[in-house]
Amino acid sequence: MCEVVLPCNYNPVACPSVPSKGRLFTILMLYCWQREYDKRPYKHFQFKILDFEKRIGRRYHCIRDLGLIVNYLLQRPQISVSITGVPVSNWDSHLLKEFAHSLIPAWYIELKLMRLPLEFFVMLRLNASHMDVCMLSLEGTPLTDEDVRILREFLIVSQSLRILNVSHCSLTQYNFAMIADGVHKSKGVYQLNASRLLGMTLSLDTEKVMSVVGSLLMHNGLEELTLEFCELTAQDMEPIAEYLRRLHSNLRRLRLSSNQISSDGAFFLMRGMSIGGRLELLDISHNSIGTHGGEWVSQYFSSCRKLHVLHLHNNDIGASAVNQILLTLKKKCKLDYLSLYGNEFDSHSAKIVRRLLDSEVMLQSELDISYTYDESLQDYRVVPWR
Numbered sequence: 001m002c003e004v005v006l007p008c009n010y011n012p013v014a015c016p017s018v019p020s021k022g023r024l025f026t027i028l029m030l031y032c033w034q035r036e037y038d039k040r041p042y043k044h045f046q047f048k049i050l051d052f053e054k055r056i057g058r059r060y061h062c063i064r065d066l067g068l069i070v071n072y073l074l075q076r077p078q079i080s081v082s083i084t085g086v087p088v089s090n091w092d093s094h095l096l097k098e099f100a101h102s103l104i105p106a107w108y109i110e111l112k113l114m115r116l117p118l119e120f121f122v123m124l125r126l127n128a129s130h131m132d133v134c135m136l137s138l139e140g141t142p143l144t145d146e147d148v149r150i151l152r153e154f155l156i157v158s159q160s161l162r163i164l165n166v167s168h169c170s171l172t173q174y175n176f177a178m179i180a181d182g183v184h185k186s187k188g189v190y191q192l193n194a195s196r197l198l199g200m201t202l203s204l205d206t207e208k209v210m211s212v213v214g215s216l217l218m219h220n221g222l223e224e225l226t227l228e229f230c231e232l233t234a235q236d237m238e239p240i241a242e243y244l245r246r247l248h249s250n251l252r253r254l255r256l257s258s259n260q261i262s263s264d265g266a267f268f269l270m271r272g273m274s275i276g277g278r279l280e281l282l283d284i285s286h287n288s289i290g291t292h293g294g295e296w297v298s299q300y301f302s303s304c305r306k307l308h309v310l311h312l313h314n315n316d317i318g319a320s321a322v323n324q325i326l327l328t329l330k331k332k333c334k335l336d337y338l339s340l341y342g343n344e345f346d347s348h349s350a351k352i353v354r355r356l357l358d359s360e361v362m363l364q365s366e367l368d369i370s371y372t373y374d375e376s377l378q379d380y381r382v383v384p385w386r
Contacts, residue, residue: 023056025065030072045078049085062089070095073102080108090117100124104131113140121150128157137165139193148175155182155189162188167195167226173209174200180212184220190250195228206236214239221250228257234264244272244279253281257311263293270300277304283311285339294321294343298328310335313368314342319349326352329361339368341384350380 030047033055037046047069049060066088073081081103090096100123103109143151143166155161166179176197183189197204210232216222217240237256243249254269261269266289273279289297294317301307312325322343329335350371356362357370364370370385 023058025052025056025068027068027072027075030068042076043079045073045081045083047083047086060086062087063092063095066099067092067095070099070102074098077105079106080110081106082108082110082112083114084110084112085114087115088117088120090119093119096120097123100127103127103133107132108135109133110135110137110139111141112137114138116141116147118144118146118150121147121154125150125154125157128154129159131158132160133158134160135163135165136161137163138169139165140168142170143175145175148178152178152182155179155186159187161186163191164189165193167193167228169196170198171196172198172200173205176209177212180216183222184216189220190222191224192222193226195226195230197227197230204231206230206232210236210239214243217243217249217251223250224253224255225251226255228255228259230259232256232259232261232265234260234262234268237261237265237268241268241272244269245275247276247278249276249278251279254279255281255283256287257283258286259284261287261289263289263296265289266293267296270296270304273307274300274303278306279304280306281309282307283309285311285313285315285342287315289315289317291316291318291321294318294325297321298324301325302328308334308336310337311339312343313339317343319344319346323349323352326356329356335362335366337366337368338362341368345369345382347377347379347381350382353382354380 034042034045038044052060096119100120104127171194176194183192197209261284266284322340322345353369354371357364364385368385369382371380372383374381
């Protein structure tokens with residue numbers, strides 16, 4: 001069992017002592033709001049600070065208003081709890097303890113764009129063995145090195161956690177290794193979202209990050225991995241591609257949008273997928289794979305036996321390569337969704353799309369582009385489908 005030391009750095013100045021004037025916030029009002037957000041039996045709690053301030057007409061008070069929310073959660077245990085944009089003060093240690101205690105029955109916990117003190121993570125860690133949470137999302141909530149250390153201990157102790165989202169949490173290339181270690185030693189985490197890693201004062205060392213990711217994939221058996229906005233390059237795809245080649249790999253969904261993998265990165269991934277054949281979803285949009293990368297996709301993706309969703313939009317793929325990808329769909333291919341908009345098209349692309357849709361090789365709901373007849377051009381052209 002990991003040793004946890006409770007820090008006592010309370011700061012009374014962190015919360016205003018007198019709430020600003022405005023409407024009184026009551027449990028009855030909160031209950032009425034939840035009836036608007038949810039349906040019977042009202043087990044999915046939602047609270048957004050922007051909606052609160054707009055409806056109440058005053059600023060949120062981090063002690064009095066949070067206390068009311070905590071009382072509501074303690075009186076009415078929820079299946080899911082989603083709180084967005086709320087700053088949590090460590091001024092009242094008892095309230096902080098009750099807040100962590102109110103989350104024990106929840107299966108899905110989303111604390112998005114919040115400011116959470118270290119003491120909250122410590123109390124969350126102390127309740128870890130009693131919690132039923134299977135999804136924890138901290139998207140957009142800044143995490144310090146100490147927060148990450150306690151979160152790692154929470155991952156190790158938790159018996160029920162399956163999904164972890166720490167995207168846009170100011171994670172660095174250094175403390176990301178602690179998160180990866182916690183996922184590796186956890187009892188059952190199979191889905192990880194760690195988008196937008198930072199390099200701090202140095203540029204992001206993506207080679208070291210992907211070395212950690214490759215080791216995690218080999219030893220943990222993640223089923224879904226998301227690494228968007230991480231400045232990954234083509235060489236960084238080699239550890240993932242090596243794992244995708246395995247005939248018994250567990251990875252099913254891979255999201256690498258908004259990186260810099262270029263055409264070589266697309267080649268590594270597609271070749272690995274065609275050998276292993278286990279991946280079901282691949283998102284390499286916004287990666288500038290270009291025409292050459294599009295040609296690699298058209299060559300390999302029909303051999304990816306279980307691939308159902310492929311995102312290729314906004315990749316500067318030339319019309320010739322787009323046409324090759326579309327023509328490959330005529331072969332035995334089981335894609336359920338393909339996104340291509342944001343690349344280059346010509347009249348031949350529109351005619352191919354027309355034949356695919358009219359012959360029902362693909363349905364319009366499975367493709368993000370369509371066609372129309374342009375009278376000024378006297379020919380067909382591609383249009384986006386939304």
